Amino acid sequence: MLSQNSRIRAMKSLLYSYYLDFRSFYGIYVGIMAGLIISKFLITPSASGSSALNAGLVNCIFLLFIAIIIITSNTELLKKFSFPVDRDLIVLSHIICILVLPAIMLLTSCVFFLLETAAAELTLVTSGNFFYSWIITKSSFLTGFAVSYIAIVCLTSMAWMFFAWFYRHKIIVSVIGGTFILALIYLDDFREGFSSLVVQIFHNVTPGLLFLRLAAVTLVSFALGYIPIKRMEVK
Amino acid sequence: MNKLFVIALSVVLVLSFAVVYLLSPSDSDFRAKYAPENFETVASFDVPLDGSGIVDVVSSPYPFSFKKVRMNIDKLEIRINRDISGNLPEFMQENLKAQVHYVPEAGTRLNLEISFPRPLRYYEGDDFVMVRFFDYYKKLLAEHAEIMICVPMNYEFDDN
Numbered sequence: 001m002l003s004q005n006s007r008i009r010a011m012k013s014l015l016y017s018y019y020l021d022f023r024s025f026y027g028i029y030v031g032i033m034a035g036l037i038i039s040k041f042l043i044t045p046s047a048s049g050s051s052a053l054n055a056g057l058v059n060c061i062f063l064l065f066i067a068i069i070i071i072t073s074n075t076e077l078l079k080k081f082s083f084p085v086d087r088d089l090i091v092l093s094h095i096i097c098i099l100v101l102p103a104i105m106l107l108t109s110c111v112f113f114l115l116e117t118a119a120a121e122l123t124l125v126t127s128g129n130f131f132y133s134w135i136i137t138k139s140s141f142l143t144g145f146a147v148s149y150i151a152i153v154c155l156t157s158m159a160w161m162f163f164a165w166f167y168r169h170k171i172i173v174s175v176i177g178g179t180f181i182l183a184l185i186y187l188d189d190f191r192e193g194f195s196s197l198v199v200q201i202f203h204n205v206t207p208g209l210l211f212l213r214l215a216a217v218t219l220v221s222f223a224l225g226y227i228p229i230k231r232m233e234v235k
Numbered sequence: 236m237n238k239l240f241v242i243a244l245s246v247v248l249v250l251s252f253a254v255v256y257l258l259s260p261s262d263s264d265f266r267a268k269y270a271p272e273n274f275e276t277v278a279s280f281d282v283p284l285d286g287s288g289i290v291d292v293v294s295s296p297y298p299f300s301f302k303k304v305r306m307n308i309d310k311l312e313i314r315i316n317r318d319i320s321g322n323l324p325e326f327m328q329e330n331l332k333a334q335v336h337y338v339p340e341a342g343t344r345l346n347l348e349i350s351f352p353r354p355l356r357y358y359e360g361d362d363f364v365m366v367r368f369f370d371y372y373k374k375l376l377a378e379h380a381e382i383m384i385c386v387p388m389n390y391e392f393d394d395n
Contacts, residue, residue, distance in 0.1 A: 040358070051361040107248035110255045113360065117258075120358045124321050130356035131299075131321035134258075135379045137265045137362075140372050141256055144363030151365055202368055210368070 003084075010084045014093045017080065018071075022101065025067050029105055032059050033112045041119045052116050056109020057148050060102055064156045071097075072163040077229070087230050095222055098160060102152040106145060143207045154214040154221070161225035168228040262375060269378040271304065271385075274314035275324045278333045282311045282387065288343030290386050291393035296349050298357040301382035303392045311335060311390075313349065314383040323381060327351065344393075347384065 036055050050058075070076055071094065080090055120132040166173040183190045201213050260268065267273070282288070290311065292303065313333055315324040330351045338344040366372045386392070 051359065053363050054361060057363060057365070104248065107252055111247060111251040113255055114251050116358065117360060120320070120360070123356060123358075127356055129326065129352070130358075131319050131323050131326075131381070132358040132360065133319055133379065133381065134260075134360040135362060135376055136255075136259050136360060137262050137375065138256060138259045139262055140362045140366045140376065141259050143369070143372065144366035145252075147365045147368070148363045205369075207369060 006084050007089065011089055011093065014080060014085055014089055015096065018093055018097055021071070022067065022097070025063055026104070026108075029056075029059055029063055030108065033109065037112060037116055037119060040116070041123060052112035053109050053144070056106060056112060057152070060105040060109070060152055061155055064098075064101060064105075064152065065159050067101075068098075068156055068159045069163055072160060072167055072229075074167050077167075091222075091226050091229050094160060098153060098156045102149055102156065106149055106152070147207055147210060150211050150214045150218070154218045157218045157221035157225070161221040164225040164228045265375065266378055268318045269316065269380060271306070271314075271383065273317055274383045275317050276312050276314050277324060277327045277331055278313040279310040280312075280333075280335045282335070282345060282390070283343055284309055284387060284389060286343060286389065288345060288390045289393050290345045290347055290384075290390050292349070292384060293346045294348045294350060296351075296382050298355060298359075299381035300379060301384060302380040303384050303386075305388050305390065305392075306385050308385055308387055310387070311345065311347065312385040314385060316381050316383070319381050345390075349382075 033052060033056060037052065077090065080093075117132075117134070120130075123130045124132070162173075162177075166177075184194060185191075201217075202210065205213070290303075292301075313327075313331065315327045317324055332350045334348045336346040336348065338346060362372075362376065367376065
């Protein structure tokens with residue numbers, strides 16, 4: 001019981017330290033989104049470009065990828081190891097971050113989407129040749145949000161798995177990764193086989209089925225990424 | 236202070252999600268918004284009604300999207316959606332320049348050229364791009380158009 005309480009406290013403090021780490025990433029994300037709105041409505045003459053929902057999606061993938069490269073590095077991992085934090089708690093905290101951060105970032109993109117709409121309404125009052133359309137429906141918004149969320153989680157978990165292996169076995173992973181990329185570039189059959197596998201996941205599916213498929217890929221990535229971190233020695 | 240900020244931020248995030256959801260139209264309302272009845276004719280051209288013909292839209296109405304429709308009418312018409320924020324039909328009534336060029340050597344072929352003053356300020360509040368993986372939503376969101384080009388039933392559009 002005592003040990004369980006101490007593990008829960010350790011988990012809380014670990015998550016708090018990740019919260020402090022991710023605040024700067026979130027700040028960058030908010031900064032990019034705000035900059036995009038300002039440039040869209042104040043600097044460029046056309047106000048065209050991706051909406052905040054899509055800009056948020058792309059930014060989220062990009063920033064989480066960088067975050068994953070950092071948090072899986074040996075230096076960062078060893079910083080977090082202090083009794084009673086062990087590898088299981090580290091992996092669990094990473095999984096919680098991978099599940100929670102995309103939701104926060106996508107919800108933030110909704111805030112910016114509303115700000116964009118407010119800016120559009122304001123521009124409508126001040127400009128005679130400004131027009132805007134909302135190409136979104138209730139069901140498409142919910143579906144888009146859910147599918148974007150699981151797609152980001154899936155991509156992030158795959159990046160997490162890859163870098164967890166990479167930092168532990170740099171040479172082997174580099175050789176395998178390099179061979180894979182070269183095969184994709186030079187071997188037509190391999191490229192076609194791989195792309196048909198990817199197409200299989202996305203082709204002709206319902207949103208629920210795609211969600212389940214990407215969730216399955218996420219679970220496999222979590223399981224595979226757990227192996228190299230579990231094998232790490234605590235210094 | 237920190238805790239209060241996090242709680243306030245969480246409430247704002249959840250509320251913004253709810254507001255976007257509530258402001259969005261239902262699928263049927265969205266379809267109704269882009270139904271042919273919701274478009275207003277701003278330009279029309281007399282065209283030959285005997286035999287068959289081809290209409291080629293040679294200029295792009297960027298940044299607006301347009302759809303091409305064959306219907307039971309006896310003229311070539313350019314219609315503008317009434318529900319676009321910013322009174323687009325009135326702007327187009329005043330500024331649209333459209334010309335039909337006959338190309339007699341290619342049968343009854345009409346080249347339609349559309350122009351209006353640019354740059355226009357236009358914002359498209361688009362949904363998450365991932366939603367277009369699904370045929371249903373791809374077709375639903377493709378209903379969206381600011382401009383509709385309508386031709387009589389004996390005409391085809393050149394899609395090349």
